[in-house]
Amino acid sequence: DAKTTQPTSMDCAEGRAANLPCNHSTISGNEYVYWYRQIHSQGPQYIIHGLKNNETNEMASLIITEDRKSSTLILPHATLRDTAVYYCIVSPLKAGNMLTFGGGTRLMVKP
Amino acid sequence: EAGVAQSPRYKIIEKRQSVAFWCNPISGHATLYWYQQILGQGPKLLIQFQNNGVVDDSQLPKDRFSAERLKGVDSTLKIQPAKLEDSAVYLCASSLAGGRRDTQYFGPGTRLTVL
Numbered sequence: 725d726a727k728t729t730q731p732t733s734m735d736c737a738e739g740r741a742a743n744l745p746c747n748h749s750t751i752s753g754n755e756y757v758y759w760y761r762q763i764h765s766q767g768p769q770y771i772i773h774g775l776k777n778n779e780t781n782e783m784a785s786l787i788i789t790e791d792r793k794s795s796t797l798i799l800p801h802a803t804l805r806d807t808a809v810y811y812c813i814v815s816p817l818k819a820g821n822m823l824t825f826g827g828g829t830r831l832m833v834k835p
Numbered sequence: 836e837a838g839v840a841q842s843p844r845y846k847i848i849e850k851r852q853s854v855a856f857w858c859n860p861i862s863g864h865a866t867l868y869w870y871q872q873i874l875g876q877g878p879k880l881l882i883q884f885q886n887n888g889v890v891d892d893s894q895l896p897k898d899r900f901s902a903e904r905l906k907g908v909d910s911t912l913k914i915q916p917a918k919l920e921d922s923a924v925y926l927c928a929s930s931l932a933g934g935r936r937d938t939q940y941f942g943p944g945t946r947l948t949v950l
Binding site: 765767768822824826 | 877938
């Protein structure tokens with residue numbers, strides 16, 4: 725299964741864009757990239773996922789490089805409520821959608 | 836739409852005691868997951884059910900952990916006997932059909948402290 729590498733922590737000023745990188749250099753052709761986040765004392769929350777095209781929803785944008793070896797999650801206008809741990813996950817090749825969480829990136833949005 | 840419900844939210848027990856956690860998934864979701872999250876780490880999948888059948892329990896410590904989903908809806912996770920290292924948050928999640936593009940929805944978790 726492909727593994728992901730994320731920075732341990734990042735800071736972002738409130739109102740600015742938060743760009744969270746993720747490396748997944750061993751990703752296979754049909755593996756999806758998922759992003760979840762976990763706010764303190766809550767369960768993880770789905771944000772977005774993609775295969776090879778860039779994706780956007782009401783929460784965020786996902787930019788996947790052409791070689792698919794890395795991706796960036798973009799929160800266009802970060803708020804204090806976006807302070808959380810953000811997990812980048814590559815779905816395994818086997819059937820089903822089992823998620824393997826790594827350590828994630830702790831994003832601190834500061835006023 | 837109601838989310839994934841879990842109870843209790845907190846539990847404190849002594850080592851070697853037994854404990855059980857309950858999960859009610861989102862209505863209509865066929866797939867149910869139990870995760871263990873130790874402080875400072877990401878969640879780790881313990882078991883995955885599809886309806887009332889087990890899809891994956893390869894990371895469940897079967898000597899002390901058990902889980903069931905008898906009618907394909909609610910699920911219980913039991914630890915017997917508990918060890919100190921079982922202190923963690925136990926998260927339940929559900930998804931519609933367990934397919935690759937399904938979104939998993941997580942409950943608030945049960946925080947277990949083993950003394």
